[in-house]
Amino acid sequence: MRHRFHSICPYFAMFPEQFVQKHLIWSKPGDVVLDPFVGRGTTVFQALLEDREAIGGDVNPVAVCVSRAKASAPPLSRVLRRIHELEDAFDPRRAAPYPGLRDFFATCFHTATWKQIRYLQANLGWRQTATDAFITALLLGALHGESHKTEWCLSNRMPRTISTKPAYSVRWWRAGEHIAPKRDAFEILRELAVYRYASQAPTRKGVVVQSDARKLGKRLPEYAGRVTLMVTSPPYLDTTNYREDQWLRLWFLEDRLPETSRRSRDDRHRAAENYWQFLSEAWAGVAPFLASKAHLVIRIGGKRVSQTEARTKLTQSLRGALKRRVRLADEWSSTIVGGQLHSFRPGAAGTKVEHDFHFVVDR
Ligand SMILES: C[S@@+](CC[C@H](N)C(=O)[O-])C[C@H]1O[C@@H](n2cnc3c(N)ncnc32)[C@H](O)[C@@H]1O
Numbered sequence: 205m206r207h208r209f210h211s212i213c214p215y216f217a218m219f220p221e222q223f224v225q226k227h228l229i230w231s232k233p234g235d236v237v238l239d240p241f242v243g244r245g246t247t248v249f250q251a252l253l254e255d256r257e258a259i260g261g262d263v264n265p266v267a268v269c270v271s272r273a274k275a276s277a278p279p280l281s282r283v284l285r286r287i288h289e290l291e292d293a294f295d296p297r298r299a300a301p302y303p304g305l306r307d308f309f310a311t312c313f314h315t316a317t318w319k320q321i322r323y324l325q326a327n328l329g330w331r332q333t334a335t336d337a338f339i340t341a342l343l344l345g346a347l348h349g350e351s352h353k354t355e356w357c358l359s360n361r362m363p364r365t366i367s368t369k370p371a372y373s374v375r376w377w378r379a380g381e382h383i384a385p386k387r388d389a390f391e392i393l394r395e396l397a398v399y400r401y402a403s404q405a406p407t408r409k410g411v412v413v414q415s416d417a418r419k420l421g422k423r424l425p426e427y428a429g430r431v432t433l434m435v436t437s438p439p440y441l442d443t444t445n446y447r448e449d450q451w452l453r454l455w456f457l458e459d460r461l462p463e464t465s466r467r468s469r470d471d472r473h474r475a476a477e478n479y480w481q482f483l484s485e486a487w488a489g490v491a492p493f494l495a496s497k498a499h500l501v502i503r504i505g506g507k508r509v510s511q512t513e514a515r516t517k518l519t520q521s522l523r524g525a526l527k528r529r530v531r532l533a534d535e536w537s538s539t540i541v542g543g544q545l546h547s548f549r550p551g552a553a554g555t556k557v558e559h560d561f562h563f564v565v566d567r
Pocket residue numbers: 215216217218219220240241242243244245246247261262263264267415416417418436437438439440446469470471472
């Protein structure tokens with residue numbers, strides 16, 4: 205059975221656990237495995253399952269919450285106790301004001317469900333405790349989705365992978381006369397917890413921090429020189445905006461509405477030159493972690509990037525940033541088909557290519 209933590213919450217441009225499994229052979233039990241662009245945490249989680257230590261970072265709080273939930277999952281009994289405690293303290297008579305976007309929120313969620321969501325948003329300390337991080341990740345995975353097909357979803361009909369834009373969503377719901385279902389968030393959280401824990405949580409715990417990859421080495425100095433394997437995929441070139449696509453989940457975590465005019469804080473770069481420059485800086489940021497003979501498995505994706513360009517630029521950026529001898533050991537290229545392709549936002553149609561590279565740091 206596929207481990208049930210993998211699909212707690214979907215994410216963009218995610219790689220499957222088989223990709224990580226395949227490359228874990230470049231490390232041994234007890235080694236430290238790194239992913240500086242952790243996304244939904246597959247590298248970290250799979251490494252822990254296979255008895256490695258694991259560390260990761262990401263700038264996006266959704267990625268950090270979901271990865272942290274998997275990397276430091278508490279016992280099920282504690283999760284259920286905490287859900288019970290939260291439910292006991294919940295008062296459905298209290299008003300739950302709209303933070304703005306009234307039309308959107310009032311059409312997206314049934315009033316009774318909305319009160320529970322606002323209450324959980326205010327009371328889940330996902331940055332403080334592993335138990336609350338796990339419950340929050342469960343909630344993020346259920347916050348929106350195809351509620352006409354599953355009971356484990358809190359919203360009016362919406363894709364589960366991306367949060368559609370507010371005005372568009374309201375127009376679409378009204379045109380189709382879609383009504384938000386009345387769902388009990390506490391009940392759903394309980395059922396989801398029991399379902400997820402049908403797979404055993406790993407005994408090892410990993411470390412996931414909210415950090416720009418360029419600063420990660422400084423954030424976790426205790427791992428200096430200890431990483432023998434990095435498996436990662438940096439933000440895809442000109443493909444997706446991880447904040448915009450996850451705006452509803454981000455709203456839940458930060459209680460801030462999206463600022464459409466602000467420049468994105470994630471590092472999607474439209475100009476290829478800036479992108480490769482960014483990657484050089486990211487490799488310099490993780491350089492302190494790398495043991496001699498470390499293996500680096502890197503997936504590069506984008507709309508137009510060719511395998512030759514990816515190989516050349518990636519090799520240059522690694523050699524320049526690490527200031528060590530770096531040898532290309534293997535490479536593959538693939539066209540994205542089926543499910544993965546559809547996990548990109550609609551505007552990103554044409555995102556079809558992924559190039560994988562395996563480098564070894566020779567000394
Ligand atoms: C291609 S996704 C990684 C997906 C991941 N491999 C998975 O399976 O879920 C790239 C990630 O890089 C993150 N990111 C973008 N800019 C970053 C930066 N400067 N430092 C760290 N993470 C960043 C994005 O938030 C996104 O989660």
